[in-house]
Amino acid sequence: MGIKTLEELAKKLGVSRRTISRVLKDDKKVAEETHTRISKRLEKEKYFPNIHAASLASRKINVVGLVFPKGAFVNADFFAIDTIAGVAKAMSENNYQLMMFTQEKFNSEQCLRLYKSRLVSGLILVAIAEDDIAHAMEVKKYGVPVTLICSYCKSIDSFACNNVKGGYIATKRLIDIGRKRIAFIHGRENWFDAAERFKGYKKALVEIGMKFRREYVENGYFDFDGGETAMRKLLHLKEPPDAVFAANYKMTIGAIKVIKKSGGRIPKDIAVVGFDDMPVCEHFDPPITTVEQPLKDIAYESARVLLDLIDSPRKKKTHKKFFEPKLILRSTA
């Protein structure tokens, strides 16, 4: 049932393989009559060329790998969805396929294997921890086309939100509404994003001449519980904050929960600005004021550049682009 190879089909049609191959590629140099006769038959037989034979011969393979560290994937939920959606869009626009990989811990050896075995022709690495940047560089050194999403490395094409600015506008908002004691709930410290948002927070304080207070910074580890614990500590301070900037949406929700439970009014007693605009932020009670990062665009762009890189690997200059974050005003600040 159904023709399996070009050879078979060629025999049945009484033409050469080469001619059918031309039809498949829409090569002009085929008589119109022959063309229609062949393409009708191709349709009918539901013939599709064996990709392995093709890429063995052509040395090309239209597949790109998207590598998630397990942490990012399991805990960051929406984050992963937008990333996949953005990359998938670029892939389908360019007739590429997307392969997914999740790694317990970033594994440069495995990345190399994916490439050298010709499974993929390039890799997109998502949210690599700072400690792993060196390994990513190694992968690149072996000649693997690589781009980074939501992390940064001088020698690799990197795409991320301008997290410093994100932290800055979040904090600035709190300053603008008159807050004097602004706390910060930090994400995991070895993550690129977390450190950058912290910088933005400090920058805004310095700019306005507000003093930076160590006791107003707590680590919430990017999670609900972490946000709760951090907020609880902040509330127990002798001089509790009158505003909080939490560096992702989970910690924000955790913090709000604790504030409400303690009887604090939001934003009257404590104003809150979060990070990431997940669908639920708008529908939370109260609706959360937060900084949105265009994750899907970031992912899309990094994928597009990777495809360029695959086509012309000679490019020396590395791209890097930091996308604009955007403050979404709702009820918490």
Add this chain to the structure above:
Amino acid sequence: MGIKTLEELAKKLGVSRRTISRVLKDDKKVAEETHTRISKRLEKEKYFPNIHAASLASRKINVVGLVFPKGAFVNADFFAIDTIAGVAKAMSENNYQLMMFTQEKFNSEQCLRLYKSRLVSGLILVAIAEDDIAHAMEVKKYGVPVTLICSYCKSIDSFACNNVKGGYIATKRLIDIGRKRIAFIHGRENWFDAAERFKGYKKALVEIGMKFRREYVENGYFDFDGGETAMRKLLHLKEPPDAVFAANYKMTIGAIKVIKKSGGRIPKDIAVVGFDDMPVCEHFDPPITTVEQPLKDIAYESARVLLDLIDSPRKKKTHKKFFEPKLILRSTA
């Protein structure tokens, strides 16, 4: 830099390709000395076999495709994450790779192509709308190993939550706490899950001898806004419900929002049970009583069975498994 082919390496080592191939496969029939000599060199050269050459020769390819309808992917967020995580686990346990596909609308032609071009050796279809079941059957008829996640078809191996039971236990909970006017917020009607949960709702009502009232059923289209609109309509009824079961977490959150805004107390005035236990449900205000479905397990199992199917395609009997939903009691009912 680095050996590219078996041939090259064979020459350098003064052995035949076949011998190296044996070492790669851990074949016993190689002298120990030869074995260690070769494997050391393999390691050093970072040689990995060309997958295309290998699958061309062996006619095998350790890749499985996971096909999302676009709707399910973009709107169902967490849903997709758990699904991917479960499938990815099965893949890595069996040394398979995972390829992702998102389709605007289910496209059997494309599914067939993926298989016939040997890109994948089987497909997992996620949450196919009822209308598309026929197309899925066609794909199967062409010999593609296929399993279904979160939808059901008699002739295809199917894995889903026991949604009827889920709807039943949700409704039963509301009955048990003494509610007499129980409303239902329906998901998109042509989706398998939605219809099943509705059945469970009706079953619980009938069982207790409560009459089914058409006006207590509203469609919320599985989305926040839909949930809000539906709830608003329900509140405007002459005899508003004293309980609501909403068929997914987004509609649940939408409904709660509207109830709170209208001044209703939860669960005192209106009790609410949701569906899906997303991380945010626990941290919502109020924490949401909901029905959990073991999505990750469902996905894992469907992937495992697909791999079996690929290994031994002769099996006539189709598997189907309906996983147990679980009521998670929190504050809304």
Add this chain to the structure above:
DNA sequence: TTGTACGCGTTATCAA
């Protein structure tokens, strides 16, 4: 406009 024939890098069968 159409066809021939070699090469791509493995696997696997047989023979040594």
Add this chain to the structure above:
DNA sequence: TTGATAACGCGTACAA
């Protein structure tokens, strides 16, 4: 225990 050698199915330079 090892090694020739023929597939595997397609791409493409070159020839007709």
